[in-house]
Amino acid sequence: MSHKRKRGRIIQLSSRQLELIELVKKHSPVTGEQLAEYLGVSRPTLRSDLSLLVMLGMLDAKPKVGYFLGNTFRASNEPLQRFHNMKVREVQGVPVNIPDTLSVHDAVITLFMENADTLLVVNEEKRFAGIVTPKDLLKITLGNAGAATIPVSMVMTRYPNIVTLVPDDTVMDAIRKMSQHQVDCLPVIHPPDETGQNPLVAGWVSKSNIIALLADIASASELGDQ
Structure with missing residues (x-):
């Protein structure tokens, strides 16, 4: 494991911080007020999250312009695009x-x-x-x-009083659900069948799964910038 990979593994991002990165990718340049509106929270609530992401190089900001992707991600859009399209089945654990x-x-x-x-x-x-x-x-x-x-x-x-995912949901669906419901992990189930029985368990997605994936993307982008 390379030094950069190790460095990436210790990044501790919350579900909201991961969603902020995705929102900036879609809407950059975007102001803090706009990001707060997208997430349904106050601007001060996001201040520490945005400061951390800027410090890590995941986001950058210009006065009177807004936030945009930082050097960590700008080097190569391909890994980030793959993250955007990735399905839950590709990252779920046992x-x-x-x-x-x-x-x-x-x-x-x-x-x-x-x-x-x-x-x-x-x-x-x-x-x-x-x-x-x-x-x-x-x-x-x-x-x-x-x-x-x-x-x-x-x-x-x-079940069914539990927030769940299915394998064909996107990783961004998982991040949004974790952020909305303030949970760090979600069960992945096979879609219920016609028998009316409870579904079968397909896997499990946790915040640590997604952080590890994001660390891999950051490492790939940094290597591409060399």
Whole structure:
């Protein structure tokens, strides 16, 4: 792994920052006020995000003109264009699945063993049933001595009350949903079939997946500028 690749891997961008980059690509030059309007937030809310992106060289700005893509991306538009067209199926990872009969105690162990932030719950037909987060598990266990034996089906957030993706969604669809719903990861499901059963799990997209992808694009653009 090259030094530039390592440097790219440590970039910690939020979903909103990723969306800002895409908005600037589409509308540059664009003012901070316009970006705030696109995202439905106040201008001061974006100040720290825009400052970070400028510092990283991902965006540049000119007084009375606005923001445009920085040196990191201007060198080669091809990697960025590929990012714009990329599908969820190209970046999705393998989620940590647990059965809905698993106890809360075992779910906690699984979280630690797998170093996972969220667990996907499947029913006996291996179809998507819901998700369980550390917060869900903490709520049920605090002050409840018998909580450890409760099945996760009693504490999970159930499908379809969950924001999801399908493999043919774009990566930008994923970024927009993460930003809109303030989540760092989304389940990827196969479109529901005609049986009316819950869908099958296809994968998982997290903010770290997208950051890694963006780091690769930044590295490719920097190399193209040499």
